[in-house]
Amino acid sequence: MAGLLDQLTQPQRDAVTHVDGPLLILAGPGSGKTRVVTHRIAHLLEQGIPAWQIAALTFTNKAAEEMGHRVNALAPGAKVWMGTFHRFCAQLLRRHAALVGLAENYSIYDTSDSKQAMKHAIAAAGVSLTHASPEKIASSISRSKNRLVTPEMLQGQSLGPVEAIAAKVYPVYQQHLLTANAVDFDDLLFHVANLLRYNPELRSDLDAKFRYILVDEYQDTNLAQYAIVRALSIDHPNLAVTGDPDQSIYGWRGADIKNILDFEKDYPSVTTVRLEQNYRSTPNILRVADQLIRHNRRRKQKNLFTDNPEGQPVVLRIFESGFDEADGIADDIVNAIARGDATANDFAIFCRINAMTRSLEHALRNRGVPYQIINGVEFYQRKEIKDLLAYLHLINNPCHDVALARVINTPTRGIGAKSIEHLRSFAELNRIPMLEAARRASEIRELAKRSATMIAKFVSLYDRLATKATAPLEEILRFLVTESGYATYLENSANDQDENSPLANVDELITAAVEFDRRHPDDGSLDAFLEQVALVSDTDAFEESSERVTMMTLHASKGLEFPRVFLIGVEDDMLPHARSKEDESQVEEERRLLFVGITRAKEFLQLSCCKRRSIRGDFRPVIPSPFLNELPLQEIERIETKVARDWFNEDFDQSYPDSWDLPEIDVEQSTAPLSVAIEPDEFNQDVPSVELTDDSTDTGGTSSVQEKGKKRLI
Ligand code: ATP
Ligand code: MG
Numbered sequence: 001m002a003g004l005l006d007q008l009t010q011p012q013r014d015a016v017t018h019v020d021g022p023l024l025i026l027a028g029p030g031s032g033k034t035r036v037v038t039h040r041i042a043h044l045l046e047q048g049i050p051a052w053q054i055a056a057l058t059f060t061n062k063a064a065e066e067m068g069h070r071v072n073a074l075a076p077g078a079k080v081w082m083g084t085f086h087r088f089c090a091q092l093l094r095r096h097a098a099l100v101g102l103a104e105n106y107s108i109y110d111t112s113d114s115k116q117a118m119k120h121a122i123a124a125a126g127v128s129l130t131h132a133s134p135e136k137i138a139s140s141i142s143r144s145k146n147r148l149v150t151p152e153m154l155q156g157q158s159l160g161p162v163e164a165i166a167a168k169v170y171p172v173y174q175q176h177l178l179t180a181n182a183v184d185f186d187d188l189l190f191h192v193a194n195l196l197r198y199n200p201e202l203r204s205d206l207d208a209k210f211r212y213i214l215v216d217e218y219q220d221t222n223l224a225q226y227a228i229v230r231a232l233s234i235d236h237p238n239l240a241v242t243g244d245p246d247q248s249i250y251g252w253r254g255a256d257i258k259n260i261l262d263f264e265k266d267y268p269s270v271t272t273v274r275l276e277q278n279y280r281s282t283p284n285i286l287r288v289a290d291q292l293i294r295h296n297r298r299r300k301q302k303n304l305f306t307d308n309p310e311g312q313p314v315v316l317r318i319f320e321s322g323f324d325e326a327d328g329i330a331d332d333i334v335n336a337i338a339r340g341d342a343t344a345n346d347f348a349i350f351c352r353i354n355a356m357t358r359s360l361e362h363a364l365r366n367r368g369v370p371y372q373i374i375n376g377v378e379f380y381q382r383k384e385i386k387d388l389l390a391y392l393h394l395i396n397n398p399c400h401d402v403a404l405a406r407v408i409n410t411p412t413r414g415i416g417a418k419s420i421e422h423l424r425s426f427a428e429l430n431r432i433p434m435l436e437a438a439r440r441a442s443e444i445r446e447l448a449k450r451s452a453t454m455i456a457k458f459v460s461l462y463d464r465l466a467t468k469a470t471a472p473l474e475e476i477l478r479f480l481v482t483e484s485g486y487a488t489y490l491e492n493s494a495n496d497q498d499e500n501s502p503l504a505n506v507d508e509l510i511t512a513a514v515e516f517d518r519r520h521p522d523d524g525s526l527d528a529f530l531e532q533v534a535l536v537s538d539t540d541a542f543e544e545s546s547e548r549v550t551m552m553t554l555h556a557s558k559g560l561e562f563p564r565v566f567l568i569g570v571e572d573d574m575l576p577h578a579r580s581k582e583d584e585s586q587v588e589e590e591r592r593l594l595f596v597g598i599t600r601a602k603e604f605l606q607l608s609c610c611k612r613r614s615i616r617g618d619f620r621p622v623i624p625s626p627f628l629n630e631l632p633l634q635e636i637e638r639i640e641t642k643v644a645r646d647w648f649n650e651d652f653d654q655s656y657p658d659s660w661d662l663p664e665i666d667v668e669q670s671t672a673p674l675s676v677a678i679e680p681d682e683f684n685q686d687v688p689s690v691e692l693t694d695d696s697t698d699t700g701g702t703s704s705v706q707e708k709g710k711k712r713l714i
Pocket of ligand 1: 027033036244560
């Protein structure tokens with residue numbers, strides 16, 4: 001351990017060797033916050049603290065896994081609890097489900113399950129959608145949960161128009177979830193926070209059990225997460241949090257930057273450690289990041305220095321089009337690899353929304369450069385995977401109505417949409433799950449005789465499948481695929497030339513099941529597998545050691561680092577995103593997002609934008625991000641790649657804005673006044689919906705097809 005402390009600076013060592021009492025590690029990017037957390041766990045273990053008294057909460061599964069490896073290297077075999085808040089809560093809730101009216105085998109609804117449930121709740125509540133879209137209602141309910149507001153608390157309150165409608169849907173939606181023995185993602189936190197609030201004995205038991213709690217990336221916790229760690233740190237306030245308010249990028253999901261800023265008020269006996277040395281980036285990169293973030297008014301200025309060598313200037317590259325950008329970056333990567341300067345895994349490409357990776361993918365594939373796209377959830381969104389998982393959900397939890405509605409006629413069994421609606425109405429009327437209604441199909445007068453027979457056949461299939469519920473997962477899945485007729489259904493529509501064919505995907509799911517069985521020989525239960533799948537996050541697929549270029553959204557890049565970073569599409573309406581521009585605090589969050597991206601780079605950083613881009617299939621002019629004007633342009637190397645202008649039609653050129661020459665600006669003068677004042681958060685503002693932020697795929701596959709098509713014009 002002495003050797004390990006040697007590798008730390010004095011302030012890092014102070015944080016690592018702090019044992020009892022609250023600890024706040026407040027520091028900028030690359031200063032070793034995460035490193036301190038892992039070393040601190042090893043140090044606690046060395047002090048004789050039992051592993052089971054320590055819980056480390058991370059923002060992604062990947063971060064937890066990384067932490068696991070690092071702690072294992074420092075303290076082999078220690079069984080410290082490490083994982084995301086959601087996983088932590090899922091496990092606590094499993095043990096105490098009855099306290100919130102759930103059964104132990106409850107299901108976790110994914111985003112699309114929740115959407116379905118919301119759709120039915122809106123219909124059942126009978127509200128008008130003239131003034132509030134389903135998305136707005138869903139996001140209002142989600143905000144309430146993240147702020148620990150129950151449906152009852154909203155009664156009698158004066159609310160805005162959207163909130164008033166949401167308040168009517170909220171209790172219906174919750175009742176649906178309860179009947180389905182299910183929770184959505186927000187509920188995991190909401191239920192656990194309430195469990196701790198209303199069950200003082202349980203709270204104090206858990207406080208005593210988890211005596212040492214560590215939270216990395218604390219700036220991105222929401223009120224529910226805050227309430228949970230606070231409740232577990234009353235009798236034993238050994239709570240250590242690390243964070244950087246400048247990297248708070250999940251406000252749109254309810255994260256509240258005040259949690260970290262008020263930590264010192266919440267825990268007056270806190271020891272605060274500031275880390276000021278950056279070990280990750282070159283001074284060039286750090287200066288660019290620092291100049292940018294100074295433009296946020298609501299922040300505290302931090303000092304950050306580095307002893308790293310100066311390195312090369314940050315590059316701002318302006319391309320003619322999105323596909324020139326993709327080609328240019330792919331060429332640079334190929335050349336660097338060919339020269340032997342770098343390997344593929346040195347490179348990362350970040351973008352604001354997922355859909356932007358398409359043309360890059362194409363360019364890299366053409367050049368034979370291996371790459372990985374970090375979008376772990378995507379696999380589980382595929383139709384065949386969702387179908388099979390829905391069967392598994394229903395086997396595990398017969399009350400899972402969304403799963404039942406999905407599989408009852410998949411593959412086709414002659415049970416039409418109308419019959420399913422009759423089942424649903426009967427179920428709602430009798431307050432029973434739909435599977436139960438299916439068992440009583442003969443009592444439903446509206447059902448045609450033939451439909452009732454088909455439904456009875458489905459119920460008997462279900463009962464056969466359910467006999468396997470406690471078998472190893474591989475066995476359940478293989479039985480399910482044949483018995484349900486799914487294999488035949490896929491074979492008939494198969495094209496096995498395609499590596500992404502449904503059959504290949506099903507094989508991949510079976511492989512995941514085999515792997516799960518292997519890892520969990522004793523406790524490999526179906527609900528544990530489903531829980532793991534439900535809590536997959538978009539960084540999970542990332543393999544650091546693989547020899548591949550990594551592409552991901554800026555949101556997913558948090559906490560990571562790469563020698564060479566390309567940040568694409570630094571354009572107006574993209575970054576800042578169009579949806580965020582009406583609100584100054586959202587623009588500040590977008591600026592933090594760019595700051596996070598910039599500070600991932602160790603040695604080389606290129607920001608790029610282009611003059612035209614294909615957006616939702618429409619090829620049109622775009623203008624540079626206003627954030628570019630906030631950078632120290634005098635020390636940035638600007639490269640403008642001109643290609644022959646006659647490749648595109650003249651009309652278009654005429655409509656092309658002349659705003660390309662970024663004005664020379666006096667950086668000192670333009671620096672926004674710094675202020676430490678933090679405004680009260682805007683509960684009532686509309687946060688952008690999920691689709692329009694980190695995992696948007698709304699421009700779909702058409703963009704790259706369009707771009708490819710256009711390119712042939714050259
Ligand atoms: P972020 O805010 O981006 O999450 P962080 O503060 O968590 O950053 P780390 O990821 O812990 O920073 O550290 C950044 C890099 O610097 C890592 O590669 C880490 O190994 C290295 N590093 C941190 N402290 C030291 C040190 N004392 N000596 C050498 N390398 C260090
Ligand atoms: Mg970190």
